Amino acid sequence: MSRGKFITLEGGEGVGKTTNLSFIKDYLQQQAIPVTVTREPGGTALAEKIRQLVLDKDSESISDTTELLLMFAARAQHIQHVIEPALAQGHWVLCDRFTDATYAYQGGGRELSIATIALLEQLVQGELRPDLTLLLDAPIEIGMERAQKRSAFDRFEAEKISFFTRVRNMYLSRAAQQPDRIKVIQANQLLVNVQNDIIEVLTDFIK
Numbered sequence: 001m002s003r004g005k006f007i008t009l010e011g012g013e014g015v016g017k018t019t020n021l022s023f024i025k026d027y028l029q030q031q032a033i034p035v036t037v038t039r040e041p042g043g044t045a046l047a048e049k050i051r052q053l054v055l056d057k058d059s060e061s062i063s064d065t066t067e068l069l070l071m072f073a074a075r076a077q078h079i080q081h082v083i084e085p086a087l088a089q090g091h092w093v094l095c096d097r098f099t100d101a102t103y104a105y106q107g108g109g110r111e112l113s114i115a116t117i118a119l120l121e122q123l124v125q126g127e128l129r130p131d132l133t134l135l136l137d138a139p140i141e142i143g144m145e146r147a148q149k150r151s152a153f154d155r156f157e158a159e160k161i162s163f164f165t166r167v168r169n170m171y172l173s174r175a176a177q178q179p180d181r182i183k184v185i186q187a188n189q190l191l192v193n194v195q196n197d198i199i200e201v202l203t204d205f206i207k
């Protein structure tokens with residue numbers, strides 16, 4: 001049995017990752033591809049507990065280093081219990097956020113060392129990297145407005161615009177550095193058009 005492919009969805013707040021995740025899952029299943037859908041931080045019982053801790057805006061103040069280590073602790077658990085077994089079984093893994101989010105939020109947003117993130121990435125992931133990343137990109141105000149309509153802000157969403165600008169810039173600079181893997185999708189258009197662009201990238205990838 002051949003190993004599955006690892007696809008991640010990235011982008012700032014409210015750009016439509018969750019909305020498009022189920023669309024992508026349906027599309028892949030229509031192509032007779034077995035799919036495992038998951039998310040970060042989270043994906044296992046322990047990693048979901050870590051998610052609650054890092055998103056809770058009423059928790060004690062969390063240091064930036066603690067936040068970084070919690071993201072990778074959750075990821076280590078997720079890789080071992082969900083991602084690697086699914087890929088080994090030939091499933092395609094579709095993950096809502098992965099390590100590009102750590103570069104964007106902890107590296108860009110929190111301004112932590114990129115070299116430290118790269119070191120942790122190597123330690124926790126070994127050779128594992130996404131085969132394809134769809135980066136949904138929209139002006140920050142659009143995503144914030146959509147996220148605000150949907151639910152109350154969590155600990156990240158309560159950050160300032162300058163934080164989200166650094167997050168977005170880091171995502172876009174990684175996409176410019178790795179154009180073969182990271183495909184930028186304009187998320188500031190009608191959902192049907194966003195989904196047409198996604199299908200175009202997926203069709204090319206499946207070929």
Ligand code: Z5A
Nearest residue numbers: 013014015016017018019040041097101102105146156191
């Ligand atoms: N984080 C981190 O810091 N470091 C890491 O390593 C990782 C994560 C892995 C939780 O992620 C937080 O963890 C995240 C980064 C941090 N920061 N925050 N906040 P999350 O993925 O759960 O949180 P999120 O980015 O806030 O996701 P979200 O709010 O669920 O947004 P979304 O999934 O991208 O959007 P959505 O729910 O699909 O859509 C939002 C609304 O817009 C909804 O009502 C849709 O119907 C609507 N929508 C979607 N597309 C359209 C279009 N095209 N037009 C109009 N309306 C639309």
